[in-house]
Amino acid sequence: MKRRPGQAPHARAPRPAGQVRIIGGHWRGTRLSVLDRPGLRPSSDRGRETLFNWLQPMLPGARVLDLFAGSGALGLEALSRGAAEAVLVERDPGQAAQLAAAIGRLDRDGRAQLVVGDALHWLQGAADRRFDLVFIDPPFEGDHWASVLQRLPPWLSDDAWLYLESPTPAPVHPGTDWLPHRTMSTRHAHGALYRRAAGMAAATLPGVANPSTGPQPHE
Numbered sequence: 001m002k003r004r005p006g007q008a009p010h011a012r013a014p015r016p017a018g019q020v021r022i023i024g025g026h027w028r029g030t031r032l033s034v035l036d037r038p039g040l041r042p043s044s045d046r047g048r049e050t051l052f053n054w055l056q057p058m059l060p061g062a063r064v065l066d067l068f069a070g071s072g073a074l075g076l077e078a079l080s081r082g083a084a085e086a087v088l089v090e091r092d093p094g095q096a097a098q099l100a101a102a103i104g105r106l107d108r109d110g111r112a113q114l115v116v117g118d119a120l121h122w123l124q125g126a127a128d129r130r131f132d133l134v135f136i137d138p139p140f141e142g143d144h145w146a147s148v149l150q151r152l153p154p155w156l157s158d159d160a161w162l163y164l165e166s167p168t169p170a171p172v173h174p175g176t177d178w179l180p181h182r183t184m185s186t187r188h189a190h191g192a193l194y195r196r197a198a199g200m201a202a203a204t205l206p207g208v209a210n211p212s213t214g215p216q217p218h219e
Helices: 045-058 073-080 093-106 119-123 145-151
Strands: 018-021 031-034 063-067 085-090 112-116 131-136 156-167 178-185 189-196
Touching: 031 093, 045 073, 045 131, 045 156, 045 178, 045 189, 063 073, 073 085, 073 093, 073 112, 073 131, 085 093, 093 112, 119 145, 131 145
Parallel strands: 063 085, 063 131, 085 112, 131 156
Antiparallel strands: 018 031, 156 189, 178 189
16 A cells, blocks of 8 residues: 555554463463564474473473573473473563463462573572473574583583474584484474483483484474
8 A cells, every 4th residue: 555645654563472382281282472582483382292202201300491481381391291390591571571471370389480581691690409401492593502501510410301402404412411312303493302421320211212313393
């Protein structure tokens, strides 16, 4: 439609918030709001379902750290499936407000802690607990992986698990402190689950004898 002479162009309306859902557990089917933010790229339902099928045997009672939490889909999914506690770190105030609302609605037992701030800055603080499972799924536009992995060890239990998501064309590997367990890829994102090498003397997940490549979901 043409504008009349002297008429100002309409301001571009903000894109509406999207949603992701919790796949399984006590909060199964719950929708979580996702704002339109640069670099905010929620994992697909199919990818999260595959990941949590891998993790289900170790989740009950686990202490979980969800860095770059975004919608909180990973940390809240872990709680839904029996994790004992989860710390979710998100620096965007708007998305953190959406996440706080979801936690207030769902978490009656106080198992979720929301940290509104930068993940790297938070990791530089004193490690007052040790986590059994860590999710690292940062915006791909930044180069956060190396800095996060460098600061992570004081926060880890000896037999911790790590889920790392990075671009498919240039997947990130966490180094020799971690042994690969399962991987999956789409056209854009490569997800890999690792077990901390220090804990490999213990048994692997029940029913899983050796690390291997898992299903390859496609977009």
